[in-house]
Amino acid sequence: MGVTKTDFMRGMQCPKMLWLDAHKKEERIIPPEVQERLDKGNEFGDGAMGMFGPYKETTTLKENGWLDYATMLEKTKAWIEDGTEVICEASFSNYGNYCAVDILRKVEGGYDIYEVKDAPQVEEQFIKDVGFQRYLALRCGVKINRCFIVYHGEDENNPYVAEEVTTKAKEYSRWVDENIWRLAKIKKQEDEPNIQPGEQCNCPYECWYEKYCKKPN
Numbered sequence: 001m002g003v004t005k006t007d008f009m010r011g012m013q014c015p016k017m018l019w020l021d022a023h024k025k026e027e028r029i030i031p032p033e034v035q036e037r038l039d040k041g042n043e044f045g046d047g048a049m050g051m052f053g054p055y056k057e058t059t060t061l062k063e064n065g066w067l068d069y070a071t072m073l074e075k076t077k078a079w080i081e082d083g084t085e086v087i088c089e090a091s092f093s094n095y096g097n098y099c100a101v102d103i104l105r106k107v108e109g110g111y112d113i114y115e116v117k118d119a120p121q122v123e124e125q126f127i128k129d130v131g132f133q134r135y136l137a138l139r140c141g142v143k144i145n146r147c148f149i150v151y152h153g154e155d156e157n158n159p160y161v162a163e164e165v166t167t168k169a170k171e172y173s174r175w176v177d178e179n180i181w182r183l184a185k186i187k188k189q190e191d192e193p194n195i196q197p198g199e200q201c202n203c204p205y206e207c208w209y210e211k212y213c214k215k216p217n
């Protein structure tokens with residue numbers, strides 16, 4: 001596979017992080033509280049799927065428990081063709097680069113993208129995520145109208161709050177185009193990038209390879 005949305009975001013933080021994910025994943029150490037937060041975020045995302053009523057979800061697992069990307073791509077294509085109103089985990093691939101859109105909603109003349117985040121407000125990093133999704137969906141021939149972030153509002157009875165971020169997402173789509181092919185090469189290369197720990201190790205996210213990168217040679 002080429003560059004996924006996660007690859008891209010991690011590679012833009014530090015190209016070595018992307019390379020380690022692809023070649024030495026066993027070296028990462030995910031703190032338990034981070035794992036807990038990731039699991040909780042998944043629950044919030046599952047709950048958001050129904051925010052526009054009935055939906056179809058592409059998520060398909062292989063026998064070994066891994067995501068079956070090929071089937072998810074096929075389902076997305078078929079459901080776009082048959083006019084399905086709301087597709088969750090809508091999957092797109094272009095030259096091997098891949099992403100899944102949390103919620104793809106059919107609107108007049110195209111589709112809106114909704115990226116769901118279990119966070120109390122919209123953060124810049126989330127809009128970059130959407131920029132990546134918009135970029136790939138467009139390259140797959142899907143007309144994208146507007147982009148939204150769904151964040152965790154204060155009303156626990158209805159916590160899904162959508163904020164439009166279309167203008168910035170468009171800017172980030174251009175930024176994705178400028179960087180995705182460079183990152184694809186780094187992901188595939190045999191040699192580990194020679195990058196020393198620095199400010200990038202905690203910004204915007206704490207890197208899970210710090211122990212590996214900081215161990216004495």
Ligand code: SF4
Pocket residue numbers: 013014015016017020195196197198200201202207208209210211213
């Ligand atoms: S610890 Fe720092 S240098 Fe090492 S992969 Fe992570 S961000 Fe890059």
